[in-house]
Amino acid sequence: MRLDGQTAIVTGAARGLGRAFAHHLAGLGANVVVTDLDFAQASAFGEELSAETVAEEIEQLGGSAQRIETDLTKPASARALVEACLDRFGRLDILVNNAGGNLVPVERSSPSCVIEEDARAAMDLNFMTALQCSQAAIPAMKARGKGVIVNMSSASARFISAGGSSALYGAAKAALTHLTRSMALELGPHGIRVNAMAPGLIWTSRVKAQSEARGIGRAADVGRVPLGRYGTPEDCALVLEFLVTDLSRYVTGQCISVCGGTQLTAA
Numbered sequence: 001m002r003l004d005g006q007t008a009i010v011t012g013a014a015r016g017l018g019r020a021f022a023h024h025l026a027g028l029g030a031n032v033v034v035t036d037l038d039f040a041q042a043s044a045f046g047e048e049l050s051a052e053t054v055a056e057e058i059e060q061l062g063g064s065a066q067r068i069e070t071d072l073t074k075p076a077s078a079r080a081l082v083e084a085c086l087d088r089f090g091r092l093d094i095l096v097n098n099a100g101g102n103l104v105p106v107e108r109s110s111p112s113c114v115i116e117e118d119a120r121a122a123m124d125l126n127f128m129t130a131l132q133c134s135q136a137a138i139p140a141m142k143a144r145g146k147g148v149i150v151n152m153s154s155a156s157a158r159f160i161s162a163g164g165s166s167a168l169y170g171a172a173k174a175a176l177t178h179l180t181r182s183m184a185l186e187l188g189p190h191g192i193r194v195n196a197m198a199p200g201l202i203w204t205s206r207v208k209a210q211s212e213a214r215g216i217g218r219a220a221d222v223g224r225v226p227l228g229r230y231g232t233p234e235d236c237a238l239v240l241e242f243l244v245t246d247l248s249r250y251v252t253g254q255c256i257s258v259c260g261g262t263q264l265t266a267a
């Protein structure tokens with residue numbers, strides 16, 4: 001299934017999963033608007049780029065990409081992002097709400113000790129950015145009577161980490177998963193499908209660099225993954241391909257686990 005002539009926005013696309021998504025969608029023929037807080041941080045965890053940013057990488061491969069640097073936790077950013085996309089490409093078909101992350105230090109991330117500032121930041125980054133980008137994108141999709149939104153949730157939305165850590169990250173991703181279902185119900189009659197993806201541990205440059213400090217990704221833990229390895233960004237990109245093309249044309253309001261079967265095993 002090709003996406004020639006279609007336009008996609010991928011948030012948090014400087015590195016990691018977002019960068020892989022942008023490349024995959026461009027490879028399927030879509031014009032891609034990549035947006036991030038800070039493209040200069042793309043290599044912060046050792047990820048190697050073949051050009052200055054993912055946008056130039058895509059252009060060098062013969063694709064069409066636009067880069068927009070903005071803080072999506074600011075309410076006006078989402079509207080400006082969609083306007084820039086429509087100005088450049090004239091249409092918006094696909095929105096991938098990927099910006100997010102578990103940024104609170106583990107030792108102060110349990111419910112009884114998480115501070116208000118961290119709690120609000122987790123909700124702003126993992127929930128509000130997706131809500132605001134979706135609200136900005138919906139009018140253009142409604143006008144065409146067609147559109148696809150994919151929200152990046154997490155296995156953390158379903159499972160409680162040891163000692164209740166990463167509480168607000170999990171809560172924000174659970175809220176995003178629920179929002180996915182509400183949006184699917186509201187927007188289905190307008191031809192807009194909304195689904196989510198819930199990755200387990202995906203071996204991105206950031207996860208690799210932070211694994212020791214966060215106590216995740218130890219070699220011994222791989223044994224708890226039924227498919228015998230941690231995920232790669234490409235594993236998630238293949239699921240994204242399913243969700244944004246007509247391969248999933250009768251699928252909406254769902255959250256697909258991309259965890260190698262980890263959710264089937266006891267924690």
Ligand SMILES: NC(=O)c1ccc[n+]([C@@H]2O[C@H](COP(=O)([O-])OP(=O)(O)OC[C@H]3O[C@@H](n4cnc5c(N)ncnc54)[C@H](O)[C@@H]3O)[C@@H](O)[C@H]2O)c1
Nearest residue numbers: 012014016017036037072098099100101154199201202206
């Ligand atoms: N890697 C995993 O194991 C994993 C597992 C489950 C879910 N996820 C989710 O997948 C998504 C991508 O994860 P990743 O591992 O590639 O993370 P990452 O930290 O490598 O990439 C996230 C990107 O979002 C950008 N970003 C952060 N704040 C922003 C803001 N305010 N506005 C715009 N952009 C902002 C960052 O600059 C970064 O480039 C996140 O939503 C994450 O929660 C990842």
